[in-house]
Amino acid sequence: DAKTTQPNSMESNEEEPVHLPCNHSTISGTDYIHWYRQLPSQGPEYVIHGLTSNVNNRMASLAIAEDRKSSTLILHRATLRDAAVYYCILRGYVISNFGNEKLTFGTGTRLTIIP
Amino acid sequence: DARVTQTPRHKVTEMGQEVTMRCQPILGHNTVFWYRQTMMQGLELLAYFRNRAPLDDSGMPKDRFSAEMPDATLATLKIQPSEPRDSAVYFCASGFYYRSSTDTQYFGPGTRLTVL
Numbered sequence: 001d002a003k004t005t006q007p008n009s010m011e012s013n014e015e016e017p018v019h020l021p022c023n024h025s026t027i028s029g030t031d032y033i034h035w036y037r038q039l040p041s042q043g044p045e046y047v048i049h050g051l052t053s054n055v056n057n058r059m060a061s062l063a064i065a066e067d068r069k070s071s072t073l074i075l076h077r078a079t080l081r082d083a084a085v086y087y088c089i090l091r092g093y094v095i096s097n098f099g100n101e102k103l104t105f106g107t108g109t110r111l112t113i114i115p
Numbered sequence: 116d117a118r119v120t121q122t123p124r125h126k127v128t129e130m131g132q133e134v135t136m137r138c139q140p141i142l143g144h145n146t147v148f149w150y151r152q153t154m155m156q157g158l159e160l161l162a163y164f165r166n167r168a169p170l171d172d173s174g175m176p177k178d179r180f181s182a183e184m185p186d187a188t189l190a191t192l193k194i195q196p197s198e199p200r201d202s203a204v205y206f207c208a209s210g211f212y213y214r215s216s217t218d219t220q221y222f223g224p225g226t227r228l229t230v231l
Contacts, residue, residue, distance in 0.1 A: 034219075043119075043206045043222030044158070087158075101146055101212050102171070103220060105158035 004088045009110040012078050020073040020109055022088030027068050032091050035062065035073050036103070037084040044087065044105075047073065083113045117141045119223035121207050127229045133195040136226045138207030139188055147190045148208040148220060149175075149182055158206075164190065165212070197230045204228070 005023040012018040024033065034049040048055055048062045050071070055062040061074040075082055087108040120139045128134055140147045148163040162172035167184040175182065179201075181193045194201055204227050208220040 043208070043225050044220075045222065046219040049219075101148075101163065101165075101210065101218075101220075102160055103148075104160070107157055 004090060004106055006086070006088055006106065006109045008107065009112065011112045011114055013114050014080060015077055018075040018078045018082070018111065020075075020086050020088075020111065021070065022072070023070045024088070024090055025069045027090055028092065030092055033062065033064060033068075033071050034089045034091055034103070035060070036087045036089065036105075038087070038108070039081075039084045047086070049091075078111075078113050080113050080115060083111055085110050117221075119207055119209050119221050121205075121223040121226050123226060124224060125227045125229075127231065128197055129231050130198055131196040132230075133193065134197045134201075134228060134230075136192045136205050136207075136228070138190040138192070138209075138223060140190060140207070140209030141221055142188070144209035144211045144221075146210050146212045147184060148210075149190070149192050150206040150208065150222075151203045152206065152225075153203045161192070161205075194228075197228075199230045202228055202230050 032049050032051050035047040036044040037047050038044045048057055048060050050062045050064055063072045085108040087105050089103050119141055122137045126134060146165050149161040150158050151161055152158045159174055161175040162182045163170055164184050179194055184190045204225040206222050206225045208222040210218050210220045212218050
């Protein structure tokens, strides 16, 4: 499986934008980039995913480099509730009856929000 | 909101005892996953099922762990006998997958297991 590299930790001030980087230099052409986050004492939750184009949803934006070797999760206005561990995960796209459902979690980035 | 539920939320037991954890996936989801999280190993996949059939249990210690789906609304993870090194948070997740991996997984709140 292609691997991702993320900083162990980051800090950001409340109500400011946060840019969480992820390197995936060995990404293949059919790998999707998924982001999950895990709030304290909770299970992981889906944040966003993309393939080539930048993506936006109500939680965040995902900016994908043109060569796809890196991506950045953007929280536009961080709140204290965004303090969590953020995981960047690559998942292959397989057209078959058995898709590549597995999520392989790395160590993620622990995001601390400073009030 | 539909949610994955897990019971019990906390379990303390003594070494050698049998432990059963239960999960109710979101109605309509066809794939169920069991993960384990520890400080040392992080989140790791133990096993998963598609349409109640086991697809991959390579992450699970076979001698003491077993996972089943008696029906579409219940998944179980059993440890017998339990050992202190099994102490962890066990998460169940479910999703609907058909021909692509772009679908998301929905995680339950976890079962925190402590084996003394």
